[in-house]
Amino acid sequence: MKTLLVAEYRDGKILASSSELINFAAQLGAESAMVLVGSETTLPHYQGKLYLADSTKIGEFNPSQHKQLILEVIEKEQPSMVVLPHSSYGWDLAPRIALALKAAQISEVVEIKDGHLVVPSCNAKLRRRVKATTNISVVTLQGGAFTPAEDPDGTPEVIKVEVAADGDIQFAGYEEAETGGVDLSKADIIVSAGRGIGKPENLAMIENLAKALKGEYGASRPVVDAEWADPSRQVGTTGQTVTPKLYVACGISGAIQHLAGMKKSEFVLAINTDKDAPIGEIADVLAVADLKQLVPILTEKLNAL
Amino acid sequence: MKLLVCIKQVPDMESKFKVNAAGNWYEETDLAWRMNEYDEYAVEQAVQLKQQVGEADLTVLCIGSDRVKETMKKALAMGCDRGAHIADDASHLKDPYTIASLIAAYAKDKDFDLIFTGMQSQDRGSGQVGVLVAEMLGIPSLTTLVEFSYADGTINAKRELEGGIKAKVSCTTPALVTCQLGLNTPRYPTLPNIMKAKKKELISTPVDDLNPQPSLLEVLQVAPPEKKGGGLILEGDPADLADQLIQILKEKTTALA
Ligand SMILES: Cc1cc2nc3c(=O)[nH]c(=O)nc-3n(C[C@H](O)[C@H](O)[C@H](O)COP(=O)(O)OP(=O)(O)OC[C@H]3O[C@@H](n4cnc5c(N)ncnc54)[C@H](O)[C@@H]3O)c2cc1C
Numbered sequence: 001m002k003t004l005l006v007a008e009y010r011d012g013k014i015l016a017s018s019s020e021l022i023n024f025a026a027q028l029g030a031e032s033a034m035v036l037v038g039s040e041t042t043l044p045h046y047q048g049k050l051y052l053a054d055s056t057k058i059g060e061f062n063p064s065q066h067k068q069l070i071l072e073v074i075e076k077e078q079p080s081m082v083v084l085p086h087s088s089y090g091w092d093l094a095p096r097i098a099l100a101l102k103a104a105q106i107s108e109v110v111e112i113k114d115g116h117l118v119v120p121s122c123n124a125k126l127r128r129r130v131k132a133t134t135n136i137s138v139v140t141l142q143g144g145a146f147t148p149a150e151d152p153d154g155t156p157e158v159i160k161v162e163v164a165a166d167g168d169i170q171f172a173g174y175e176e177a178e179t180g181g182v183d184l185s186k187a188d189i190i191v192s193a194g195r196g197i198g199k200p201e202n203l204a205m206i207e208n209l210a211k212a213l214k215g216e217y218g219a220s221r222p223v224v225d226a227e228w229a230d231p232s233r234q235v236g237t238t239g240q241t242v243t244p245k246l247y248v249a250c251g252i253s254g255a256i257q258h259l260a261g262m263k264k265s266e267f268v269l270a271i272n273t274d275k276d277a278p279i280g281e282i283a284d285v286l287a288v289a290d291l292k293q294l295v296p297i298l299t300e301k302l303n304a305l
Numbered sequence: 306m307k308l309l310v311c312i313k314q315v316p317d318m319e320s321k322f323k324v325n326a327a328g329n330w331y332e333e334t335d336l337a338w339r340m341n342e343y344d345e346y347a348v349e350q351a352v353q354l355k356q357q358v359g360e361a362d363l364t365v366l367c368i369g370s371d372r373v374k375e376t377m378k379k380a381l382a383m384g385c386d387r388g389a390h391i392a393d394d395a396s397h398l399k400d401p402y403t404i405a406s407l408i409a410a411y412a413k414d415k416d417f418d419l420i421f422t423g424m425q426s427q428d429r430g431s432g433q434v435g436v437l438v439a440e441m442l443g444i445p446s447l448t449t450l451v452e453f454s455y456a457d458g459t460i461n462a463k464r465e466l467e468g469g470i471k472a473k474v475s476c477t478t479p480a481l482v483t484c485q486l487g488l489n490t491p492r493y494p495t496l497p498n499i500m501k502a503k504k505k506e507l508i509s510t511p512v513d514d515l516n517p518q519p520s521l522l523e524v525l526q527v528a529p530p531e532k533k534g535g536g537l538i539l540e541g542d543p544a545d546l547a548d549q550l551i552q553i554l555k556e557k558t559t560a561l562a
Contacts (some may be wrong), residue, residue, distance in 0.1 A: 010466070061464075061472055086432075088466045091425075093400075095436035100321045104521035105401070107431040116525055122428050123318045126331060129526040143467075168445035170475045177469030189560055213560055226488035237467050246560040247425070253318065267558045269550065274319050280536055285553055288540045298547040305551070305561065 001030040004079040006070060008089045009055060010036035011174060017085035017141075021242075024083060024141055024147035027112055034156065037066055047154030051161045058163055061089075061171040067096040069163040074101070079136070094138050104132035110145045123255055124278040143237065144260060153177035177196045180214055181232025182265045183240075189215025190237055190244045193223050194263075196251015196272065196291055200228040205295045206250055212302040217241065234259045236261035250291045254279025271295065306361040310351040310385065310421040311408055311438070314369055314376040322420040322529070329524045337338050340376045345491040346484040348460065350453055351421045352384035358457065364515050365418075368407055369396045369553025374507060382494030388507035391515060395456075399520055401429075405437035406518035412442060412508075415501045419460075420481040424449050432483075439481035447474055448479040451488050455527035 003025045007018035010183040014036070035051040036044065036058070056113045058065050059282060062235065070093075074082065074244055081099055084090035086108040098105040110116040114130045117139065182191060191210040193203055210217040221228040221236060235242055239259040247265035253256060254270070262268070263282050270283035271291045280286040288293060315523035316322075323332040348365065355361040359451040365385040367373045370393070377388045391407055393399075399407075412420065420442075421483050436462075439446030451471065453464035458478050463471040494502070537553075539546055554560050 002421060010470075016492055029441070059475070066433050070397070088449050088464060088472075091432045092464075093434065095433040096440055098402075098433070099437055099440040102521075105431070105433055106522065107401075107433060119430075119528075120329065121527070122316070122322050124530065125318070125322050126324070128524055130526075131525055132521065133523055134521050156464045158410055168476055169414060169447065172473040172475065174464065174466070175471040175473060178506050202417075211452075215560075221486060226490075231469070235467075250401060269554075275538065275540075276321060277319075279539065281532075283536045284557070285537045285539060285550070286549060288538060288547050289543055289546055293543040294546055297543050301547050301551060 001028065001081065002079040003028065003032045003081045004070070004077055004146050005032050005034045005081050006090070006093070007036040007038070007044055008085055008087060008090070009060060010038060011060070012039070012042065012053055014038060014042055014044045015085070015170070017087060019148055019152050020085065020141055020146040021083050022046060022152045023132070030081070033077050033079070035070055037069065039076045040158065043156055043158070045151060045153045046156045048156060049118040049150070049159060050156035051159050051162060055209040056061070058165045059167070059171050061184045062078060062167045063093055063096055063135060063169060065163050065165065067100060069161060070097055071100055072288070073161065073287055074161070081136065082138045084138070084140050086142050086298045090140045090242050094140050097185070098138040101138070102134065103136045103138050104134045105138040105140070106130055106132060109139055110142045120256070123253055125276060142256065163263070167205055178231055181230050184216055184233065184235065184242045185203055185240055187216040187242065188244050189213045189246045190218045190235070190242055191248040191250065192197055192218035192220060192252060193229065193250055194220040194223040194252030197223065199293070200226070202292065205299065209248065209295050209299045211247070212299045215244070215246070220258050238262050238282065241286065249279050250295060251285070252279055253277045254281065268293065306315055306419070307357050307414060307415065308351050308361055308363040308416045309353060309366060309417045310347050310380065310422070310435070311366045311434070312348060312362065312376065313341040313423070314338050314367065314373040314424045315341045315426055319429055320436045324527050329525055331529060334399070338372060338376065340379055341423050343425060343427070343484055343486065346488040347421040347423050348380045348383050348385065349489045349491040350484055352400065352492070354455055355384065362390050366408060366411060368393055368404060370394045377507060378502050379494060381505045381507070382499045383492055384498070387505060390509040391506060391512050392509045393512035397436060399517065400522040401431045401433035401437060401520045403517050403519065405434045405441060407512065407515045408434070408438045410515040412438070416444045416479070418478045419455070422481065422483050424483040424485050433520065434483055435481050435483035444481055446483065448483040450482050451485050452487065453482065453488060461469045461508035471510040
């Protein structure tokens with residue numbers, strides 16, 4: 001079996017997901033080639049053929065042209081699987097390639113089980129084992145699911161490719177994340193509020209627990225989107241990545257995008273009314289309780305110590 | 306201006322999910338159903354655009370059994386003008402390619418200027434349908450939007466990337482956009498609007514009229530994830546729980562040192 005790995009490049013850098021693609025192909029026992037819209041000055045560590053297009057010519061984000069380029073490489077390499085990261089780049093590009101090939105797309109693969117690909121459903125409460133019925137398939141990989149134990153090495157054999165630079169979408173550059181606010185990455189103890197707090201007034205009890213533990217408070221995305229907490233408090237793929245000694249998740253279900261930002265915490269305590277909440281998968285302790293009752297009592301008892 | 310917003314009805318994610326008898330999806334009984342969260346942002350953005358341009362006709366489309374009409378009524382109460390229900394009791398077994406083929410078949414000769422979808426559904430989470438529809442129709446698509454503006458046939462938007470970074474993108478209509486959480490603040494339908502929605506057009510079309518394309522994916526098995534174990538689950542009276550938690554924090558962490 002042969003795979004074509006589509007590496008991701010942003011703001012002049014190759015993203016770490018490229019090593020996950022390589023590891024995935026290795027786990028499948030598949031041959032691979034790689035394609036990258038990037039630069040010759042920053043090559044990925046990879047032992048194999050790298051089809052390289054110049055991002056300064058066609059743009060780091062230019063989906064119709066990236067698609068065109070990848071289709072041309074597919075024509076040459078004849079892979080039976082095209083693999084991308086399940087990221088803002090990958091989930092945007094993958095269906096475009098899949099439709100052009102009339103190929104099945106398998107999104108957000110988390111595991112290879114008995115030769116089949118496994119994907120999550122219903123906020124990771126279920127898993128589906130799926131199979132493409134087409135000869136070629138397009139696959140995206142969940143971030144972190146195929147992180148190799150060691151970074152790959154090697155120098156690719158570069159084959160330069162080109163494609164016209166036009167396209168139907170104009171890309172006018174990046175806007176950096178807002179800075180300012182708290183830097184949660186430095187906190188030793190974080191108590192985070194999720195949608196389970198129910199209303200903005202209840203954020204105070206999370207703050208109080210954080211104070212009682214001499215830590216900072218954080219939040220899941222819905223709490224930030226609802227403007228109950230400052231964006232700098234958001235933990236997750238689109239917020240901050242934190243590694244505290246203690247992370248207390250209050251009313252947070254444990255969506256993959258949240259877990260990605262806090263799963264390296266040393267100790268995780270979850271407070272949730274739902275015994276099956278996916279946060280239980282990574283929590284050291286899951287206290288099945290209504291946070292509105294447990295958090296104030298816990299705070300009071302801590303303050304009395 | 307002609308606008309289309311595509312929505313899906315999904316179970317509340319706090320539900321307890323059981324695998325169905327066929328072993329290919331979850332059991333649909335005993336679940337509370339709601340609008341896919343991402344689609345709420347899509348509906349809101351479409352309604353805001355309609356209000357901005359004044360002259361616009363906004364259709365909400367949903368594929369599924371009669372049960373999904375409840376969710377369509379919410380979209381109508383939020384401000385959509387008419388509902389196009391594609392009646393299909395087996396929509397949950399169709400893959401993103403088939404679902405997209407239905408939407409594209411519906412939209413093909415209707416000259417929509419702009420189509421809105423959520424970036425993914427909460428249950429299946431494939432994140433494919435919006436882009437596939439656009440590709441099938443041959444129009445540009447902008448995905449994962451957290452900011453959107455429209456003027457004179459041009460969309461200026463921001464895509465959300467990882468780590469809080471955004472990409473500034475634009476394209477001209479006709480186009481399709483997929484909406485990310487936080488794009489706007491979805492409105493709650495007011496009582497008068499809920500009443501008005503009851504009188505709005507909601508037409509069901511049998512799915513077979515739209516010539517569904519066969520699925521490209523086969524589901525071999527659906528199961529809950531294997532419990533990795535390890536984690537301790539505590540239940541009981543909150544005061545007792547608090548005492549147990551403090552004990553654990555003392556023994557297992559340096560938090561109280
Ligand atoms: C591209 C992308 C990027 C994303 N980035 C992020 C990110 O950076 N960070 C992030 O957090 N999310 C992110 N998300 C969103 C993510 O998918 C989830 O939607 C989000 O994390 C859910 O937040 P939550 O757990 O607070 O809410 P929910 O999933 O709604 O969970 C609420 C939880 O509270 C529990 N609960 C309810 N009431 C109570 C109570 N009284 N007491 C105790 N528990 C209670 C419920 O059982 C449930 O488990 C992203 C999504 C996408 C698609």
